[in-house]
Amino acid sequence: MRRSLRPDDPHDVRTGPPRPGNLPHELNRFVGRAAEVAELVGALGSARLLTVTGAGGVGKSRFAAHAVAQVPADLRRDGVWRVDLSTVRQPELVEHTLVEALDLTDHTTRPPRRVLVDHLAERQLLLVLDGFEHVVDACAPLVRDLLRAAPGLRVVAVGRRPLRLDGERLFPLAPLPVADAAELFADRAAALLPGFRLSGDNLVDVLEVCRRLDGLPLAVELAAARLRALSPAQLMERLDDRFRLLKGGVRDALPRHQTLRTAIGWSHELCTAQERLLWARLSVFSGQFDLEAAEYICGGQGLHTEQVLDVLHELLAQSVVIREESAAGVRYRMLDTVRAYGAEWLDSVGDTDRMRRRHRDWYMGLATWCELDWFSARQAEVAARIDAELPNLRAALEYCLTEPGEAHLGQYLAGTLWFYWAGCGRLAEGRHWLDRSVDLDRDLAGEPGEYADSRLKALWVLGYVAILQGDAVPALAALQECHDEAERTANPTALAYAVHRTGCLALVTDDMPRAEQLLRDALARYREIGELNSNVLMGQVELAMAVAFQGDLTEAVALCEDVRQVCEDHGERWTRAYALYVLAYAAWADGDLARARKLLEECLVIGHQFHDLLGTVLAVELLALVTTVEGDAAEAAVLQGAAGRIWPSVGLPLFGSGYYSVPHERCEERAREDLGDARFDELARTGERLGHDEAVARALGRGERQHVAKVPRAARPSAAGKREPAASPTRKGGETTG
Structure with missing residues (x-):
């Protein structure tokens, strides 16, 4: 998950080292495995790709996380970064997930x-890829390419099977010895149970339980959770009963897999009917x-909504949740x-599709609420909420875009999340979902009603995202179709x-008269229909730029001061940052x-957050530029x-615009004149x-330092003009700058 947004601490980026x-x-x-930890740490001294394999429940993830924390600092100068791939269901999202986990933001059309x-x-970096086995075909070539391109990179992959790459060193993880278990x-x-000890x-009963569970950490922890209700002797007796009851399954499955399934099945059998029902339904997340x-999502049909909390509490107590x-x-x-x-049980009772629809409905409602709440003082909370819910939103989008007749709902959901794609640095992933959604129902594009409305929203959002990526041709095509x-x-x-x-x-393509005409037209249309939100205010800021x-x-200045006031009234900060940029531009020109x-410092803090x-x-x-005019060319x-x-991760530097380039x-x-070319290039x-x-x-x-309050007009650089050094901005109403 990306770093949390903290509106109460706007200067938190000023101090402290980068995240390690x-x-x-x-x-x-962490219990046991001291020899295995030492072996893995030692292996990373020579191996750049090490894959920890083993049965489900053997403790691969916990072991890998514990071991890599012991790796010498010189092998992980730029940190240890863990990527959880267990929730990624679409192979094409593997690369996006790595970009997200590394806390990167890229607005361009560059492939992830x-x-x-x-x-x-x-970079000298250690990357832990956890739970990759279901997306191995996408993960393996990505790891290969990254290792070839980054000589300082080391990868620890964690899964139930190898990546099968050249140079891969396998590290099979066995169950715990009975004593360690x-x-x-x-x-x-x-x-x-405070005070419990062997x-x-x-001791005899605990050792026997651990032996029968083959020392699998997950199974052992599930068994230990049962001590709330049972003694170790009762555990052993009931475990014996459940082994006989649940024996069977796939004939050629590894015994260890059968043991884990039996352990989970035994825990499942000891649950009440309502606990089993909630367990199955929670698997949809x-x-x-x-x-x-x-x-x-899980309430109703045998489990009242008001009972969910109590039943969830019991599942927490049993380490199921x-x-x-x-x-x-x-x-x-x-x-x-x-x-x-739980998903197998849900499927066995024929309730999977209903649960997935309810899941989809909830997250569509959440996205709708967040879109409305974006235009408020809760923007930061909305951003954090969508960050946390991204795996579920992806699942909802995938459901909509793969189920027959649901494409319009996928378009609605992808379009409704415009504020997240554009406002929180998710343009590349937003483009992925928007492109998919509008491609699905081109034959139905002319139908009236909900199909048309949802498609039109997806089209203008697609156009917006493509503009911000610097991808003008598809942006224009989407916007023309929408129009x-x-x-x-x-x-x-x-x-x-x-x-x-x-x-x-x-x-952004330097046609300022047309930009002004269209933006004035759009703002008039917004007023006519009573539309007021962050998009509308951004249109006013864009008009101010034009x-x-x-x-x-x-x-x-008048346009942006108005935006600033409206933002203050509503607690809106994202659009406010762009208004501050224009006001800073005008202050520099003055x-x-x-x-x-x-103004720029406040703008920068908001944009960074x-x-x-x-x-x-x-x-x-x-x-x-301000720093140069203040007299510090070196810092500039x-x-x-x-x-x-930063620009390559945004798009074409300064949009390739003569106006934005001034x-x-x-x-x-000015800095080259003060420093000379060699010194300027060195500092750059x-x-x-x-x-x-x-x-x-x-x-x-x-x-924090002292600033020059004013620059004499004769020394002031001009602010406008399209690559015209002599051009000067003017102020209407009789005042001119020169």
């Missing part, structure tokens, strides 16, 4: 594999879930093996959005460098180098070596 990885801290004691290669190429049993039992009264989702804290609050999950067992169909079906909302986003396309680039800073810097690389890099570019060169490293060109020209390379977090912290760290 995302390896979770251990919550309970290229983003990963570029990021890892010069008994120690694990005692440790977990003591957590439930003694002459229970992908990854984490919260109580409200469980109550809505795990409770976790997250940025989105208290959440729950099931181990994949436990979830798969034509909206006119034909008399859909004023979709028509307003199509006009708006076409104006945005004109803005008129500012044409020299009218007075109207640009020579008020202190105000420009203050929302993972919005476009807003971030625009702010860094303009901060570099570093910031320009940092911005240069601050960059003015900064570089220093900036290029900064990571994203380091670059933002560096830019913000300069805000």
Whole structure:
């Protein structure tokens, strides 16, 4: 999961070193396997690909996480990063999941594999790929390519089978010896029953339980959880009964697999009817879930909604469900093996499709609520919530796009998440779902009603995402189709959005008169239909950019001050950041460098917190220019180098726009004049070596020093013009700048 958004601590990026990885801290004691840990750590000194294999429930994930934490620092200078692939059901999302786990953000049309290669190429990093076996065909070639491109990369893969790659070293993990399994049993039992310890009264029974469970950690922990109700002697007796009862299954399955299935089946049999029912229904979730989702999806038909909490509590007590804290609050999950067992039971009673529909309905409702709540003071909470729910939203999208007759719902869901794709640095994944959704029902595109409405929304969102990726041709095609169909079906909302986003396309391709015309038209349409949200306000900011680039800073400032006030009234921060950028641009043009810097710092903090690389890099570019005019050309060169490293993950640097390039060109020209070419290039390379977090912290760290309050007009650079050094912005109403 990406870092949580913290609106109460806007300057948290200023201090502290970059994150050393995302390896979770251990919550309970790791028992046994000291020799295996030492062997794995030693093997990583020479092997760059090591695959930990073993039966389900043998403890592969926990062992790998514990062992890699002991790897010497010189082999993991850039951290240990764990990627959980167990919730990824579509092979094409493996690369997106790695990008997400490494906390990368890329707005471009570059394939995710290229983003990963570029990021890892010069890093000394340890990557743990956990639960890859069901997507091995996608995972294996990706690992091969990454290892070839990044000599400092080491990979520990964790799964039930090897990747079968050259250079792969296999590390089969055996079950625990009986003595270690008994120690694990005692440790977990003591957590439930303080004072429990192995003694002459229970030692024989505990050892026998562990022996019969073949020392599988998952089975041992499930058995230990039963001490709430049973003694070790009773455990042994009931385990014996359940072995006989559940014996059988696939004849050629490994005994260890049969043992684990028996252990889980035994735990299942000891559950009440309602506990078994909830266990099966919870298997529909992908990854984490919260109580409200469980109550809505799993309640009814034999399990009243108000009973779900009590039954869930019992499943927690039996270690069937795990409770976790997250940025989105208290959440729950099931181990994949436990979830798969429940899914088989759900399928056996013929309730899988109904549960998947209810799951889809809940997450469509959640996305709808979050879209509405995005335009509020809860933007950060909304972003964190969608981050936490992404595996379930993916499952809902996949259901819609694979079930006959559900394509329009997939289009609605993919379009409704526009705020997440555009506002939280998820453009590449958003493009994936939007492209798939609009391709499904082209033959039905002309139908009226819900098909047309959902498709039109997906089209304008697709156009918007493609614009932000710098992909103009498909953006224009999607927006033109949306425009034509909206006119034909008399859909004023979709028509307003199509006009708006076409104006945005004109803005980034330097057609300022057309951009101004279309954006004014769109804003008038929004007013007519009563539309007010972050999109509408962004249209007003984009209009301000268009008129500012044409020299009218007075109207640009008025437009953005209005946006700023509306954002303050509603608690909206994402659009506010872009309004602050335009106001900073105007302050720079007016020579008020202190105000420009203050506005840009706030803009930068917001963009960084929302993972919005476009807003971030625009702010860094303009901060570099402000820094130059303040007299620190060396620091400006570093910031320009940092911005240069960020742009490839956004798209075409400065959109290839003459208007957006003015601050960059003015900064570089002045800094090179002050420093000389060699020194400028050296400092720019220093900036290029900064990571994203380091670059933002560096830019913000300069805000504490004294600033030049004003720059004399004669020394002030011009702010507008399309690659015209002599052009000057004007203010309407009689005041001119010169």
